[in-house]
Amino acid sequence: MQPLDERQIQVGVLGATGTVGQRFIVLLAEHPFFVIRALGASARSAGKTYAKAVNWKQTSPIPTIVRDTIVNECTPDQFAECSVIFSGLDADAAGDIEKAFRDADHAVFSNAKNYRRDPLVPLIVPLANPGHLNMVHQQRSLHSPPLQKGFIVTNANCSTTAYVVPLAALEKSFGPIESCIVTTMQAISGGGYPGVPSLDIMDNIIPYISGEEEKIEWETLKILGGITEADDGTKTFDMHAKNPLRISASCNRVPVIDGHTECVSVRFKRRPPPSPQQVREAMAAYTPDIQAVGCPSAPRHAIFVHEEVDRPQPRLDRYYQNGAGVSVGRVRQCAVLDVKFVVLANNVSIGAATSSILNAELAVMKGYVNY
Amino acid sequence: MQPLDERQIQVGVLGATGTVGQRFIVLLAEHPFFVIRALGASARSAGKTYAKAVNWKQTSPIPTIVRDTIVNECTPDQFAECSVIFSGLDADAAGDIEKAFRDADHAVFSNAKNYRRDPLVPLIVPLANPGHLNMVHQQRSLHSPPLQKGFIVTNANCSTTAYVVPLAALEKSFGPIESCIVTTMQAISGGGYPGVPSLDIMDNIIPYISGEEEKIEWETLKILGGITEADDGTKTFDMHAKNPLRISASCNRVPVIDGHTECVSVRFKRRPPPSPQQVREAMAAYTPDIQAVGCPSAPRHAIFVHEEVDRPQPRLDRYYQNGAGVSVGRVRQCAVLDVKFVVLANNVSIGAATSSILNAELAVMKGYVNY
Amino acid sequence: MQPLDERQIQVGVLGATGTVGQRFIVLLAEHPFFVIRALGASARSAGKTYAKAVNWKQTSPIPTIVRDTIVNECTPDQFAECSVIFSGLDADAAGDIEKAFRDADHAVFSNAKNYRRDPLVPLIVPLANPGHLNMVHQQRSLHSPPLQKGFIVTNANCSTTAYVVPLAALEKSFGPIESCIVTTMQAISGGGYPGVPSLDIMDNIIPYISGEEEKIEWETLKILGGITEADDGTKTFDMHAKNPLRISASCNRVPVIDGHTECVSVRFKRRPPPSPQQVREAMAAYTPDIQAVGCPSAPRHAIFVHEEVDRPQPRLDRYYQNGAGVSVGRVRQCAVLDVKFVVLANNVSIGAATSSILNAELAVMKGYVNY
Amino acid sequence: MQPLDERQIQVGVLGATGTVGQRFIVLLAEHPFFVIRALGASARSAGKTYAKAVNWKQTSPIPTIVRDTIVNECTPDQFAECSVIFSGLDADAAGDIEKAFRDADHAVFSNAKNYRRDPLVPLIVPLANPGHLNMVHQQRSLHSPPLQKGFIVTNANCSTTAYVVPLAALEKSFGPIESCIVTTMQAISGGGYPGVPSLDIMDNIIPYISGEEEKIEWETLKILGGITEADDGTKTFDMHAKNPLRISASCNRVPVIDGHTECVSVRFKRRPPPSPQQVREAMAAYTPDIQAVGCPSAPRHAIFVHEEVDRPQPRLDRYYQNGAGVSVGRVRQCAVLDVKFVVLANNVSIGAATSSILNAELAVMKGYVNY
Missing domain, CATH: 3.40.50.720 (NAD(P)-binding Rossmann-like Domain)
Known part of the structure; x- marks a missing residue:
């Protein structure tokens, strides 16, 4: 010691x-x-x-x-x-x-x-x-x-943490998100040790992680929601109730050691919605309080926005900033909701x-x- | 010979x-x-x-x-x-x-x-x-x-083939689909040989396949659309124009050798939409003409519907019926669209x-x- | 039933x-x-x-x-x-x-x-x-x-089974083997289920399998040895005692699902030793009794000898003959012992x-x- | 700049x-x-x-x-x-x-x-x-x-570099090595980029790397040999000629991203040969000149000797000392030559x-x- x-x-x-x-x-x-x-x-x-x-x-x-x-x-x-x-x-x-x-x-x-x-x-x-x-x-x-x-x-x-950071950035810039579909590709280290047997995951995808989709769908509401205060001063987590937010998650285990990759589509309440370019800029400029107050482990970029068409990738990007930020890429229009993108977070670092x-x-x- | x-x-x-x-x-x-x-x-x-x-x-x-x-x-x-x-x-x-x-x-x-x-x-x-x-x-x-x-x-x-089979089954039973979000996890064999370098895909996801999303979004309209006949008898593929269909695809390459896995959410025109159980039954009962006319390579089950919570999986299910059918699992409600499910198809068999x-x-x- | x-x-x-x-x-x-x-x-x-x-x-x-x-x-x-x-x-x-x-x-x-x-x-x-x-x-x-x-x-x-088949073929043609060094690269399915955690073997080699080297070194002597009969008719496994055989095994677990690959060097008692070409021919011609008496599960080729310079490979060759034979390749001179080669056997088929x-x-x- | x-x-x-x-x-x-x-x-x-x-x-x-x-x-x-x-x-x-x-x-x-x-x-x-x-x-x-x-x-x-370091340590302590059999399990990054197609190496071993065995067998002699000086002062690499050294290499490509693992058996000229414990101690104590003269990139341990029975492993040990040293483990007797062990080196660091x-x-x- x-x-x-x-x-x-x-x-x-x-x-x-x-x-x-x-x-x-x-x-x-x-x-x-x-x-x-x-x-x-x-x-x-x-x-x-x-x-x-x-x-x-x-x-x-x-x-x-x-x-x-x-x-x-x-x-x-x-x-x-x-x-x-x-x-x-x-x-x-x-x-x-x-x-x-x-x-x-x-x-x-x-x-x-x-x-x-x-x-x-x-x-x-x-x-x-x-x-x-x-x-x-x-x-x-x-x-x-x-x-x-x-x-x-x-x-x-860990899978909630990854995608909720860009969602928070988007709500800060553009107001409430109305709905979101997220499909995750989660690393084996998310399952702990010994976790997933190699016979189950090598050359394979498991399209199910017990309890994971429910966690994402519920936790997101608590995190992105506010705190309301009753007349007697009692505070309550409002679960995003003023602007109901619908989340649909599909979770997959993939043969990647570290780093959860997630494909996200969102629909904003605001019409017209922000453009992909506005989304990119809002994410890149996003500065959570954790940076402002000087937490030593805070990443310099809360969200690193990639310009390359094929990033982020877990093996190449999971160690960036010692895994303390999240990486976003492929911000583009969604033909069904408004905007879609890919987010990557190191599940054993910022995810845990x-x-x-x-x-x-x-x-x-x-x-x-x-x- | x-x-x-x-x-x-x-x-x-x-x-x-x-x-x-x-x-x-x-x-x-x-x-x-x-x-x-x-x-x-x-x-x-x-x-x-x-x-x-x-x-x-x-x-x-x-x-x-x-x-x-x-x-x-x-x-x-x-x-x-x-x-x-x-x-x-x-x-x-x-x-x-x-x-x-x-x-x-x-x-x-x-x-x-x-x-x-x-x-x-x-x-x-x-x-x-x-x-x-x-x-x-x-x-x-x-x-x-x-x-x-x-x-x-x-x-x-190959990635279109996989998910368009259950979509066809659903339209046959429940009428037009209005929108669909699909996220693919595609095998390396889809990229041909030599294809993806091992240094790019081992312990990794590449969240981009050149031209793939456009192919899925366009081809689906031609396949699921009908053929209209003008007064002079000229026929035209109608690209699903009578009931516009919006498709949003996100394509990923994953470290799986054979078998594309896809997470699909759909919204029907019909309100109320069919329940997950109705969707399961319609898929299991789906019989395309190819079976009716006796094509020898046709699978017995066009769509095999899994009951296990963690199926289909590429390594376990891609060889079923010599890869000639598709496998569906995890049919459940989608909180944003109507119903979501997972589909798997052997990309080198039915996909090619x-x-x-x-x-x-x-x-x-x-x-x-x-x- | x-x-x-x-x-x-x-x-x-x-x-x-x-x-x-x-x-x-x-x-x-x-x-x-x-x-x-x-x-x-x-x-x-x-x-x-x-x-x-x-x-x-x-x-x-x-x-x-x-x-x-x-x-x-x-x-x-x-x-x-x-x-x-x-x-x-x-x-x-x-x-x-x-x-x-x-x-x-x-x-x-x-x-x-x-x-x-x-x-x-x-x-x-x-x-x-x-x-x-x-x-x-x-x-x-x-x-x-x-x-x-x-x-x-x-x-x-399973790891003994793989390499002892070519050794048996060689002893049948050329007389006693004097020493053998074998290095194995063993599939994860050899460890049963759940077996090796994925976190231990993805992108990794484990250069140790508990008890495995001892099994190879001991079992080989019993298998390749004869049965001696005492004057009272009592039979004993002779453990290759008349021609002592020294075996040195190094066992590794590798990220392969099925199929054990083994690099083998042997030294014969006979001087001069057989040439690589003679070894190839003896292996290809080897016909164990199991074939002669018409066992229905016997492979047609007990040992399939590959001519291609880069075979056998587990993913390509493990299913040949429904996994019932073994594959040998790269038969060539060894600068230290006499001859070296690579052998592959499907550990869940012929290996079990x-x-x-x-x-x-x-x-x-x-x-x-x-x- | x-x-x-x-x-x-x-x-x-x-x-x-x-x-x-x-x-x-x-x-x-x-x-x-x-x-x-x-x-x-x-x-x-x-x-x-x-x-x-x-x-x-x-x-x-x-x-x-x-x-x-x-x-x-x-x-x-x-x-x-x-x-x-x-x-x-x-x-x-x-x-x-x-x-x-x-x-x-x-x-x-x-x-x-x-x-x-x-x-x-x-x-x-x-x-x-x-x-x-x-x-x-x-x-x-x-x-x-x-x-x-x-x-x-x-x-x-890169594959020569890995195993020649412990050989050099052994010759320094115990005099000439007489023969050595080495079986390598080499990472895909050793093949450069794009290098090995993923379809060739996922769930597979390729038991051949073009020219690699010849390189190991030849380069080792030049490296471990001395320099002789003729009467006219002309210097010549002696290729270990005074004590002929026979090397037999078998090279395999394995699905590991970085880090070559090699199983090595050696026979010394000295009889009796050193014990495994003496070998361990000699390796751990080995200090090449590169450390003595203060090269800033030199590792602290030229050879790190593992005590755990299942090390070194490429994924866990390749980054140690920024990949500048080599790791040895499983030092034990060889029933055919004298001593055998496993060596790991980061092929893109010390190996290149x-x-x-x-x-x-x-x-x-x-x-x-x-x-």
């Missing part, structure tokens, strides 16, 4: 031996102010050094600072010094454990799906709806007993660990987490 | 050494009444035995009956005894050569794109619009001088050579080609 | 829902004299129809004759009418179950590793050492109590189920199993 | 738009003392900006410093200010062009095969035989007229551009090239 200076914040990683956990560790090992203090995993791993406990699958070696760290079980008392908790837990474990950490007054940034539909938990794609973070006040105050520092913030499903880290950076910048 | 009996028809194959040509040969070598009589290829191959000329890439050995056949150049005088000509020529050669064979009074069944937009040439997906074959009369009579036996019939682009052969079988059955 | 004629033999399949079991069923469904009578699987599958119990992964549909067959547990009383038992059981179950079936006087043909090293059980690669079948007499007579009909015959590991079936056919032909 | 300081050396890149050329540019754009001054390519590219001329296939964007550089034809007058020339030219162009640059007194570091067998040109694998660089004196002096600064140094074929750059760095450090 490295020494701390006063601008550093100690963090813990839950599910540290899993796919998302490994990615958290790679990213946090070089972070300017988050410092890994504790690692949590299942009882099977607890008590071992991280190097012994993990089946390391990254292309860089295990960071030196965690090689010999003893892995703990995922109980808050082992993480007392950690202001921030990153959770890469699987859904079957995340529910109880993340709640226990929040109840113990930790700020939890979760990649799991369990609390995404909770009416008090912000579901934040940092390049799309960072403003939802302010729901944290209400989450704390309605807790029994009220929390001082604890809260849960989740990020979205990077988003949690960006959300935590934002929480620090906005004062929800203290040094 | 095997001996003929009176029920056999001698055929020639143009572009015999290419990808589609090889597939023609595999299929024709076991055909009940077509017998390969002559093979045509470029000047580079002419004069060699087929075994020497070809870079054979099929998983079965070169059929014995053509191993030692001497390859000719693609000039009609070398094919005088062939009533039927199958063309697997590339587009850069097909235009002049196919015309020369038609002018020499051959019945030409072409897999090339050159004559697909010709107003006198039927563009026939045998499982969708076999009735267009009767345009052949006008094609012959308007030729100068009029032709006795010659004509050209083309089949569609098998369709040409079915068209030729139909022409024989209907009396356009004589024994 | 189809009706039997007097030339048919009823068989059971153990491990019927697994990868090897599925392959047994595909092959047996079209067999000229074996008729599937009963299917066995784990308690989890027992009581269900086969179609419900199996996660079918073959490219042809489930054969009609077994779709509705009720799956049993693997206990002999459920298989009383089966003269022949094919076992596709995993090693953790095969030991006890196969023994129980033998004790109940069944002829068991096993693909599992459990009894391969048993000094009374023949380890037979049907294209290499069919003569070892006669050890069955001693296996029966030394059993307590002696068996009338029961015995176990195993086939070899096809070998068991051939062994059973041989046992029928030789009178070890009665109609 | 960035400004120079006095410790910088201007370089040119020939074949700048090709696969190796692109890799040179990625590496040189961040080099501590080499500065790209000029780019050369074919007449088709000359006159265009680099961004326009190149079909960029790297995963990082085109470096800013070359985006707008105008590409030249490969004639020395366009490269007058370049002390060092890196050549990524194809073999069909490299012969004449590299000679022209040497004749114009440039120091040429070539990745092409043309001069590898030239008796005056060092064939240097920087982690194996950097000492051969001193042949440059004789190359200059025997040139007519003698050269002041010009020379050609080549690096080895990185080796040329290391050779050039060495030449700078040793004073063969001046600032």
Whole structure:
């Protein structure tokens, strides 16, 4: 464990031996102010050094600072010094454990799906709806007993994250989107490890991912919707209710290691709709707050707009900006809706660990987490 | 060359050494009444035995009956005894050569794109619009001088063929489709040989195939449209004009060897639209004329409707019925249009050579080609 | 279940829902004299129809004759009418179950590793050492109590099977081999289902397969060795002891679906050694007994010798002869040993189920199993 | 073009738009003392900006410093200010062009095969035989007229480079190797672009690479051999003649994007031979001169020795140390020769551009090239 200076914040990683956990560790090992203090995993791993406990699958070696760290079980008392908790837990474990950490007054940034539909938990794609973070006040105050520092913030499903960023850019420039058809081609790493058997996916497409289409269709409404405030001050996620938004998703698993590619068609409420060129410009100019407030992991281009006719491509574009932005290409008219385009996002970076880290950076910048 | 009996028809194959040509040969070598009589290829191959000329890439050995056949150049005088000509020529050669064979009074069944937009040439997906074959009369009579036996019939682009079969089934049962969004995931064999470099497609998606989206959007109108007859008896392909049909295609190359998978959403003119269950039943019950008239290469199921939630898959389903039918699965409601589903077709079988052969079988059955 | 004629033999399949079991069923469904009578699987599958119990992964549909067959547990009383038992059981179950079936006087043909090293059980690669079948007499007579009909015959590991066929051909023509270095590139289907995770093998090589090198090095000695008879008539597998044979294997998993490719270098005892051309001719002419006695599943060419410089290739050559033979190519001098070559075998056909079936056919032909 | 300081050396890149050329540019754009001054390519590219001329296939964007550089034809007058020339030219162009640059007194570091067998040109694998660089004196002096600064140094074929590094380490510690059998599994990027068609390599192995086995067998002798000096001072590469070395190579193309994996068995002259553990230790401790003299691109570990039983793997290990070292694993006894192991090298890094750059760095450090 490295020494701390006063601008550093100690963090813990839950599910540290899993796919998302490994990615958290790679990213946090070089972070300017988050410092890994504790690692949590299942009882099977607890008590071992991280190097012994993990089946390391990254292309860089295990960071030196965690090689010999003893892995703990995922109980808050082992993480007392950690202001921030990153959770890469699987859904079957995340529910109880993340709640226990929040109840113990930790700020939890979760990649799991369990609390995404909770009416008090912000579901934040940092390049799309960072403003939802302010729901944290209400989450704390309605807790029994009220929390001082604890809260849960989740990020979205990896396939939602990819296409919701350009949708957010478009709504910012052109007003409400009315409907959207999205077809995804998702990388195998989105299924975790061991995930998809090679016999199922080599030389093949699986045109189905359990629960994925429902996640996209639901999460998009929460993310792109606003927050309404009742007369008594109670805030509610409005699910894009003022301008109903219809989403239709078709999800496919493809033999690509990393990087989700998605073909998107949208129809705007505004008539006439923006032209493809206006869409391209709006996307290229899009600057989410996460950039404005200076989050160190924010990409320079939230959306990189390709001019080449055959981009983005996962193998060539997934590493751009360390996977923290999204890439868009082939913006053109749609003969059925208004405009169509292709979007690519690195599902293990901005689609997972990077988003949690960006959300935590934002929480620090906005004062929800203290040094 | 095997001996003929009176029920056999001698055929020639143009572009015999290419990808589609090889597939023609595999299929024709076991055909009940077509017998390969002559093979045509470029000047580079002419004069060699087929075994020497070809870079054979099929998983079965070169059929014995053509191993030692001497390859000719693609000039009609070398094919005088062939009533039927199958063309697997590339587009850069097909235009002049196919015309020369038609002018020499051959019945030409072409897999090339050159004559697909010709107003006198039927563009026939045998499982969708076999009735267009009767345009052949006008094609012959308007030729100068009029032709006795010659004509050209083309089949569609492989990606069009796949999804137009279920669309034809739906229009037959439920009336006009109003709009359709289709996203394709196309196999590398669709690009011919050598085709896509491995460095471009391994662990990758290329979200663009030159000219492909335009082909799908245009060809669908010709195939699903009717034929209108003017007062003077002149027939015209109506391009679905009475009920305008808007098609929006997004085409992707994926690392799959054979089999195009396509995600399709459709909106019907009829309100209320049919339910997913009605759609499933209509597809399963669909019987194109090609089956009714007894074409020997016709599949038993024009459309096989899968019940499993994760099918069709190219690697598991592309060989079913020797690749002569199409597979549909995941029929369900679309939140934006009406119904969505997944369709799979073997692009080198029904998407290419098998369709040409079915068209030729139909022409024989209907009396356009004589024994 | 189809009706039997007097030339048919009823068989059971153990491990019927697994990868090897599925392959047994595909092959047996079209067999000229074996008729599937009963299917066995784990308690989890027992009581269900086969179609419900199996996660079918073959490219042809489930054969009609077994779709509705009720799956049993693997206990002999459920298989009383089966003269022949094919076992596709995993090693953790095969030991006890196969023994129980033998004790109940069944002829068991096993693909599992459990009894391969048993000094009374023949380890037979049907294209290499069919003569070892006669050890069955001693296996029966030394059993307590002696068996009338029961015995176990195993086939070899898939990677052993591939290269031991050309080695057998070479020893038959040129006498003992002294040493052999073999490097394998093994398909993922060799690891069963779910087997190798896609994240481990896409765009990758795994230079290690647990236990595989030891199997090759040991099994080869048993297969290529002879049977010695003591003065009291007791027979023993001699493990090639009269002419010690040194084998060095390096095993790799590669991203190929089916078909093991192996690079082999051999040194003969005979000086001077045979030339590459003599080796080619000996392999092409090699005719194991399995062909001579008319086993219906025997390939026409035990070893197909390719002349093309870049063959055999798994994707192009694994289906030849329905996967029942092996392919050899690139026979040339080795600067260190004597001769080197490449061998390919379809690991799910001749490398697994096809070998068991051939062994059973041989046992029928030789009178070890009665109609 | 960035400004120079006095410790910088201007370089040119020939074949700048090709696969190796692109890799040179990625590496040189961040080099501590080499500065790209000029780019050369074919007449088709000359006159265009680099961004326009190149079909960029790297995963990082085109470096800013070359985006707008105008590409030249490969004639020395366009490269007058370049002390060092890196050549990524194809073999069909490299012969004449590299000679022209040497004749114009440039120091040429070539990745092409043309001069590898030239008796005056060092064939240097920087982690194996950097000492051969001193042949440059004789190359200059025997040139007519003698050269002041010009020379050609080549690096080895990518598949040779991989395994010759551990062989060099072994000979350094244990004396001459007597024989070696190597089986390679080579990545598709070794074939350049467009290189291997995807239809040939997906789900497949090609057990043949034209000329590759001969290159390995010949180049190894030149690299591992010494330099003998006649009485008149004439130096000759001795091709390991004092201790004849027999090499037998079998080369395979596999569906891996980057990284050649090789299974190697060696026999030492020394009896008894070193144990696997001694071999491991010798490899891990091996420090070629390239590290000692401080070449900035030298890896920290020339040979990284893996302890895990299933490493090295190309996808996990090819990026280690930016691809500048080699990885070895599975060191164990060979039942036929003495010791066997697996070696992995990144064929586009240490197997190509990185080796040329290391050779050039060495030449700078040793004073063969001046600032």
